[in-house]
Amino acid sequence: MIAVEDLVVRFDRRGAPAVGGVSFAIAPGSTFGLVGESGCGKSTVLRAIAGLIPGHGGRVLIDGKPVPERRDKPFFSRVQMVFQDPYGSLHPRQTIAAQLAEPLRNLGLDRSPGRVADALVAVGLDPAFQWRFPHELSGGQRQRVAIARALIVEPQVLLLDEPTSALDVSVQAEILNLLTALRRERGLTYLLVSHDLAVVSHMCSRLAVMQRGHIVEELEVEALRARRVTHPYTAELLAASEAYG
Amino acid sequence: MAQPLVAVRELRVGFRTKAGIVDAVRGVGFDLGREKLGIVGESGSGKSTVGRALMRLLPRSAAVRAERLAVCGTDVLTASDRTMRDIRGGRIGLIMQDPKYSLNPVVTVGEQIAEVFRLHRPEYAGKRAAREATLSILEQVKIRDPERVASLYPHQVSGGMGQRVMIASVLAGGPDVLIADEPTSALDVTVRLEVLALLDELVASRGLGLIFISHDLNLVRKFCDRVLIMYAGRVVEALAARDLGNATHPYTRGLLASMPHIHEPRDPLPTLVRDPAWREPA
Numbered sequence: 001m002i003a004v005e006d007l008v009v010r011f012d013r014r015g016a017p018a019v020g021g022v023s024f025a026i027a028p029g030s031t032f033g034l035v036g037e038s039g040c041g042k043s044t045v046l047r048a049i050a051g052l053i054p055g056h057g058g059r060v061l062i063d064g065k066p067v068p069e070r071r072d073k074p075f076f077s078r079v080q081m082v083f084q085d086p087y088g089s090l091h092p093r094q095t096i097a098a099q100l101a102e103p104l105r106n107l108g109l110d111r112s113p114g115r116v117a118d119a120l121v122a123v124g125l126d127p128a129f130q131w132r133f134p135h136e137l138s139g140g141q142r143q144r145v146a147i148a149r150a151l152i153v154e155p156q157v158l159l160l161d162e163p164t165s166a167l168d169v170s171v172q173a174e175i176l177n178l179l180t181a182l183r184r185e186r187g188l189t190y191l192l193v194s195h196d197l198a199v200v201s202h203m204c205s206r207l208a209v210m211q212r213g214h215i216v217e218e219l220e221v222e223a224l225r226a227r228r229v230t231h232p233y234t235a236e237l238l239a240a241s242e243a244y245g
Numbered sequence: 246m247a248q249p250l251v252a253v254r255e256l257r258v259g260f261r262t263k264a265g266i267v268d269a270v271r272g273v274g275f276d277l278g279r280e281k282l283g284i285v286g287e288s289g290s291g292k293s294t295v296g297r298a299l300m301r302l303l304p305r306s307a308a309v310r311a312e313r314l315a316v317c318g319t320d321v322l323t324a325s326d327r328t329m330r331d332i333r334g335g336r337i338g339l340i341m342q343d344p345k346y347s348l349n350p351v352v353t354v355g356e357q358i359a360e361v362f363r364l365h366r367p368e369y370a371g372k373r374a375a376r377e378a379t380l381s382i383l384e385q386v387k388i389r390d391p392e393r394v395a396s397l398y399p400h401q402v403s404g405g406m407g408q409r410v411m412i413a414s415v416l417a418g419g420p421d422v423l424i425a426d427e428p429t430s431a432l433d434v435t436v437r438l439e440v441l442a443l444l445d446e447l448v449a450s451r452g453l454g455l456i457f458i459s460h461d462l463n464l465v466r467k468f469c470d471r472v473l474i475m476y477a478g479r480v481v482e483a484l485a486a487r488d489l490g491n492a493t494h495p496y497t498r499g500l501l502a503s504m505p506h507i508h509e510p511r512d513p514l515p516t517l518v519r520d521p522a523w524r525e526p527a
């Protein structure tokens with residue numbers, strides 16, 4: 001469904017690239033996890049796929065076809081991203097209603113008010129939140145608005161960068177169940193970045209472990225659950241997760 | 246108990262919005278000593294609002310009332326702006342939930358940390374001393390390449406790097422009370438454990454009081470001494486952290502039940518049926 005081939009991103013000429021040749025392919029209707037050290041390049045991979053890092057090396061493919069350098073409307077109607085930093089991705093001076101309607105307008109989709117309210121309810125927020133501004137929401141409420149904004153255009157692929165990091169575990173469970181239901185009913189495909197191996201184990205069928213701009217190991221989720229990991233860094237991550245699990 | 250570092254009684258915060266008043270905090274009370282106090286709770290239950298009220302950093306739209314709201318002996322409700330400026334950063338520090346957003350976008354992260362050293366720590370008043378202290382504290386929060394990272398602007402650092410920069414800049418002020426609002430949610434587990442060890446060390450060696458707001462129940466259980474559970478603007482349960490597994494409030498029980506596990510997947514995850522009665526005082 002979606003694949004990257006030999007993705008390379010450099011932010012400065014000196015030193016190692018932020019992403020140094022990353023490749024993976026995600027089967028339609030599945031969830032692929034990306035985990036790894038803070039600063040290893042996970043968000044950069046997602047941003048490159050979304051077309052936010054011009055001039056990257058390598059290719060991004062959807063259904064086997066390279067996506068255009070300047071991502072176009074057909075791309076964004078199929079692929080949406082939930083950013084790691086919801087505050088930064090929301091417009092500070094627009095109401096939530098306006099921000100949820102914006103992608104619909106951009107892509108020429110139906111903008112009836114009911115659609116905005118439904119999108120909020122789907123992520124567990126009262127429709128009245130649409131009249132608030134981002135600074136009038138809690139951290140987890142903002143994160144859910146960001147998820148609602150990505151889902152509202154009914155994309156086929158979602159790039160999810162730590163989508164539940166600001167949510168309490170019960171709301172997290174609701175959001176993960178929602179994503180799972182959408183995958184089952186509408187065949188959505190997810191690329192999920194998370195530091196929480198329990199979330200990755202719950203959501204993903206395959207995952208890749210990154211360190212310093214490279215994938216050091218790609219494995220089936222069953223292998224993770226059964227502790228059959230090969231790379232020492234994967235073993236370290238797993239051990240650290242279990243240490244307080 | 247000696248005078249607590251933080252004393253809160255019947256704290257109430259309401260926000261004015263176009264659609265009416267939002268009652269965000271509805272009667273919260275607790276004391277903080279030289280300990281690690283965890284606060285967990287529902288998204289939107291008022292945790293960050295309590296933290297900001299202690300710093301007097303709430304927006305003008307907020308109406309704050311309390312029988313008592315004191316930090317290091319200072320009455321936060323009546324103190325002058327001058328007094329608050331003095332204790333903020335130096336006596337009491339807040340690690341904000343949205344670190345990249347709370348940093349100044351047009352100043353490098355290294356300069357921002359150095360500025361805190363110069364402002365609050367006479368021993369680092371000199372430019373060179375502040376710079377060295379900055380690199381050293383970045384190293385303590387496990388930033389791989391402190392020189393490079395110090396020269397970056399906030400939009401150039403990753404989520405977890407931004408979080409550690411925020412932690413470093415607050416620790417630089419040398420506070421006696423530290424409010425950490427989801428300080429490690431963007432860190433991988435290995436780095437997370439190292440940053441926690443640093444906070445632990447500061448509590449032990451400098452007698453810091455720490456308010457640790459987190460959604461990570463396992464972490465709070467292992468790391469904190471006590472824990473408050475918040476729901477809809479109130480503390481619904483208070484426990485020794487190691488007893489979290491024996492919590493009795495149905496909200497807390499529901500939280501514990503909805504955690505995913507690495508080795509035992511369950512689909513779908515159990516969710517809560519929220520009882521309107523949880524909103525009312527017991």
Ligand SMILES: Nc1ncnc2c1ncn2[C@@H]1O[C@H](COP(=O)(O)OP(=O)(O)OP(=O)(O)O)[C@@H](O)[C@H]1O
Nearest residue numbers: 011018038039040041042043044401403404405406
């Ligand atoms: N705009 C930029 N300019 C310069 N360097 C950047 C920029 N964006 C990212 N980087 C660097 O690229 C590296 C990878 O960052 P990225 O945000 O992809 O990490 P990450 O794996 O998402 O980490 P985290 O888990 O902490 O969010 C970091 O060293 C970061 O400083």
Ligand SMILES: Nc1ncnc2c1ncn2[C@@H]1O[C@H](COP(=O)(O)OP(=O)(O)OP(=O)(O)O)[C@@H](O)[C@H]1O
Nearest residue numbers: 136137138139140260269288289290291292293294
């Ligand atoms: N400036 C504001 N104006 C109006 N309502 C606000 C404002 N700030 C916060 N709120 C509301 O107050 C309530 C408490 O918010 P707070 O940020 O304290 O929650 P929280 O417990 O920190 O949640 P989270 O875990 O999601 O960060 C929320 O319902 C939020 O929508």
Ligand SMILES: [Mg+2]
Nearest residue numbers: 043084403404
């Ligand atoms: Mg990231």
Ligand SMILES: [Mg+2]
Nearest residue numbers: 138139293342
């Ligand atoms: Mg909060």
